[in-house]
Amino acid sequence: MRIATWNVNSLPARLPRLLEWLALTEPDVVCLQETKIADDAFPTAELADLGYESVGHGQGQWNGVAVLSRFGLVDVVRGMPGDPGWPDGSVLEARTVAATCGPVRVRSVYVPNGRSPQDPHYEYKLRWLAALRPVVAAEASGPLPYAVMGDFNVAPTDADVWDPAAFVGATHVTEPERAAVADLVTGGLTDVQPRIVKGQPFTYWDYRAGMFHKGMGMRIDLVLANAALAGVVRDAWVDRDARKGKGPSDHAPVVLDLDLDSAGPVA
DNA sequence: ATGCCTTTCCCAGAAAGA
Numbered sequence: 001m002r003i004a005t006w007n008v009n010s011l012p013a014r015l016p017r018l019l020e021w022l023a024l025t026e027p028d029v030v031c032l033q034e035t036k037i038a039d040d041a042f043p044t045a046e047l048a049d050l051g052y053e054s055v056g057h058g059q060g061q062w063n064g065v066a067v068l069s070r071f072g073l074v075d076v077v078r079g080m081p082g083d084p085g086w087p088d089g090s091v092l093e094a095r096t097v098a099a100t101c102g103p104v105r106v107r108s109v110y111v112p113n114g115r116s117p118q119d120p121h122y123e124y125k126l127r128w129l130a131a132l133r134p135v136v137a138a139e140a141s142g143p144l145p146y147a148v149m150g151d152f153n154v155a156p157t158d159a160d161v162w163d164p165a166a167f168v169g170a171t172h173v174t175e176p177e178r179a180a181v182a183d184l185v186t187g188g189l190t191d192v193q194p195r196i197v198k199g200q201p202f203t204y205w206d207y208r209a210g211m212f213h214k215g216m217g218m219r220i221d222l223v224l225a226n227a228a229l230a231g232v233v234r235d236a237w238v239d240r241d242a243r244k245g246k247g248p249s250d251h252a253p254v255v256l257d258l259d260l261d262s263a264g265p266v267a
Numbered sequence: 268a269t270g271c272c273t274t275t276c277c278c279a280g281a282a283a284g285a
Contacts, residue, residue: 009284010274034284036275061275062283113285153285172285198269206285207272214270218285244269250284 001071001260003029003104005149005221006242007204007251011035011056011064014249015043021242022050027255028070029101031108033151035064042066057097064094065110065150071102082131086112086124095128096150098139103260104229105139109150114171122171125153129180136184136224145229145260148189151204151251152222154181156191160201160219162211172220181222190230192223194254195237203238204251212243221254232259 004027008014011032022030035042035058042056051070057078058064067073077098085092098107109132114125136148154177158164167173185191194201202217211217225233235257243252 013274034274113283115283115285167285170285204285205269210269210271212269212271220285240269247273250273 001029001103001258002027002255003106003147003149003258004239004253004255005031005033005108005223006253007033007110007151007221007249009034009036009249009251011037011043011066012041013247015046017242017247017249019046019050021239021253022047022052022068025239025253025255029104029106030068031106031149032066032068033064033108033110035066036061037064055097055099057094059094062093063110065097065108067097067099067101067106067108069099069101073099073101075100075105080131080135082134084124084127084131087120096132100144103145104258105142105144105146107136107139107148109148109152111151111153113153114177117169117171117174125171126176126180129177129184133183136189137187140187140189140226145226145232145258147192147223147225147229148184149223149254151220152181153220154178155218155220156181156222162202162216162218172218184224188227189224190227192225192230192233192236192256194219195235197238197240201238203254205243207250221251223254223256229258233257234259
């Protein structure tokens with residue numbers, strides 16, 4: 001079984017690349033982030049043509065998450081209890097959705113960016129991660145192999161950014177953000193490490209200034225797996241090819257191969 | 268060459284991303 005997570009930076013803009021990538025890579029389960037598409041516009045039919053059942057949880061212009069599955073989709077949960085909302089609790093953004101796909105349960109997350117440590121959005125980011133913690137803890141202790149995966153907008157360690165000196169005073173690397181992600185991991189989750197390719201663990205490279213081809217990236221797309229899932233990971237890698245060429249997302253997919261093949265795709 | 272930012276609103280340029 002192959003599972004993946006990918007921040008596509010607009011599903012409408014990325015649909016041709018996504019469909020091409022699905023046909024080439026043949027993942028069984030995919031968590032998407034930054035779909036930037038309303039649910040009534042979600043490309044359900046195009047994905048079904050490739051054998052994927054899908055659930056989008058979106059709001060149009062910003063944010064948006066989804067789960068695609070060749071193993072069916074059950075027990076779908078949009079959002080999460082305790083979501084702090086932005087700019088206040090009266091507005092909940094579309095940043096997480098969970099589903100069971102055959103033998104595994106997954107939760108796709110798009111953690112708030114934070115903008116800068118002085119910005120109110122940064123406090124929102126920390127509140128959002130705090131709300132995620134009990135949700136993930138409950139799901140991870142369930143009966144199924146489980147992973148919360150997506151764009152966490154946090155680089156867990158200095159090794160996860162191309163130059164720690166370049167990030168002094170910036171979000172994604174501050175102690176409170178890292179502590180919030182470490183809190184998610186505490187209690188049994190594993191931050192599944194992708195294979196190092198070209199000396200890099202990165203999953204994101206800014207579009208500007210040729211940062212991708214200069215190797216100036218960050219590992220902010222994470223797969224946090226419970227023991228039942230982490231124990232069956234055969235391989236994990238960042239699909240850098242998806243960051244190349246014409247019209248890429250600024251993120252590359254993280255792909256995991258699992259020794260969980262018995263269920264087989266749903267026809 | 269892995270290649271110099273992209274996407275959204277929608278038609279102008281600002282906001283957001285990280």
